[in-house]
Amino acid sequence: MNSDKKVPVYQLYIPPVHLMELRRDIWCNDPLPAKLTINRKKLEIDIVYRGSHIRGFRKKSYNVVFYKPNTFNHAKEVHLNAEYKDISLLRNKLSLDFFADIGTLSPNSQFVFLNMNGKDEGIYLELESVDEYYLKKRGLPKGSIFYAVDGDANFSLMSDLDKGIKKSFEVGYQKKCGTEKEELYLQELILQINTISRVDFEKEIVKYVDVEKYLRWLAGVIFTQNYDGFVHNYALYRNGDTGLFEMIPWDYDATWGRDVNGKVMEEDYVGIGGFNTLTARILDVRGFRVRYQELLKEILNNHFNVAYMKPIIQEMHDQIRPYVSKDPYIKGNMEKFDDEPEFILKFIEARAKYINGQLYKLD
Known part of the structure; x- marks a missing residue:
């Protein structure tokens, strides 16, 4: 990425009556009509607040669905994330790009500057929606996508939320695309994860899960240290060609x-x-565990280190810095914003050292 690359400005117009309605009930999921102008291109959209606890923040995040034209840049919808609690504004994009870098499917993202009804709303991260358009854009086989919507997406038969046995196997997930039959594949996956015997697990689980890709994803969660990443903050894609998740x-x-x-x-x-149950069962198999150890070493050497990450972080920070001073929600925190790249680099150094010191546990 080029640090002198300009951040696109998005001009959003929500009719005042609809804006009032949107603000009246922040938990309402009924989309409202609005207009969005990007590079002089006028788009008619539906808009609604997005997220759960983040809806209560001063700076709102939005879900945008293209209505006229029906798609824009080969997408039906995008998410505009306020990144309100992250003083660096970089972490989400840094993470998603890192996953792509280490060979995991990951949504594309870009920084944009949002102006709403003539008033600056500040820097946002535009996130690609993970749906059938996401697959098509990458030339991936058709398949189903399920969003992990709460802590019950833990690959277990036991609920993380009410601590009892789950009422159904697919609880914790919301289908984004795919046929009804695909829901049966998801149920079968959860059942098999929990019932394949220990002796058969290594040869049977590969019929349901792309284990190599799972281990790469797991490494990404571990390096970025996303505490919620194991039972939340992911989508499941069942590849229609391989039949694997x-x-x-x-x-x-x-x-x-x-x-x-x-x-x-x-x-x-x-x-x-x-x-999470699947991770525990996969790492219980010596062959998988050793492969995971190899991946961690490889990523430590090639990606998760200060020398590799520093220019990436610095360029991202430099790209958005001129716009941060115009963000009404964070412009008073420029000093903290400027300190954050150094904080992230210190974390990388400390985390890498910690992981390196733990590798023996995977022998």
Whole structure:
């Protein structure tokens, strides 16, 4: 990425009556009509607030669905994330790009500057929606995509939320695209993860999960230290050609040394074994465990180190800096914003050292 690359300006117009309606009930999921101008191209859209706890923040995040024309840049919808609790504004994009870098499917993202009804709303991260258009854009086989919407997406038969047995196998997921039959494949996946015997697990699980890709995804969660990443913050894609499930990361702002509230998260907060039932069962198999160890070493050498990450972080920071001073929600925090790249680099150094010191556990 070029640090002198301009951040596109998005002009959003929401009729005042609809804006009033939107603000009246922030939890309402009924989209409202609006207009969006990007590079002089006028688009008619539907808009609604996005996220769960983030809806309560002063700076809102939005879900945008293209209505006329029906798609824009080969997408039906995009997400505009405020990244309100991340003083660097970089963590989500940094994470998603990192996943792509280490060979995992990951959504594209770009910084944009949002102006709403003539008033600056500031820097946003535009996130690609993970749906059938996402697959088509990459020439990937058709298949189903399920969003992990809460802590019950833990690959277990037991609920993380009410601590009892789940009422159904697909609880914790929301289907984004795919046929009804695909829901049966998801149920079968959860059942098999929990019922294949230990002796058969290594040869049977590969019929349901792309284990190599799962291990790469797991490595990404571990390096970025996304505490919620194991039971949340991901999408499941069942590749229609292979019939195997793959993981796609999602919402990675609580990473690189800070938690969901922007508080410091020590570098040893999440162990290298992670958690969730599927991870535990995969790492119980020596062959998979050794492969995971190899991947961690490879990524430590080639990607997760200060020499590799520093120019990436600096360029991203330099690209958005001129726009941060115009963001009404964070312009008073320029000093903190400028300190954050150094904080992230110190985390990388400490986290890499921690992971390196834990590798023996995977022998």
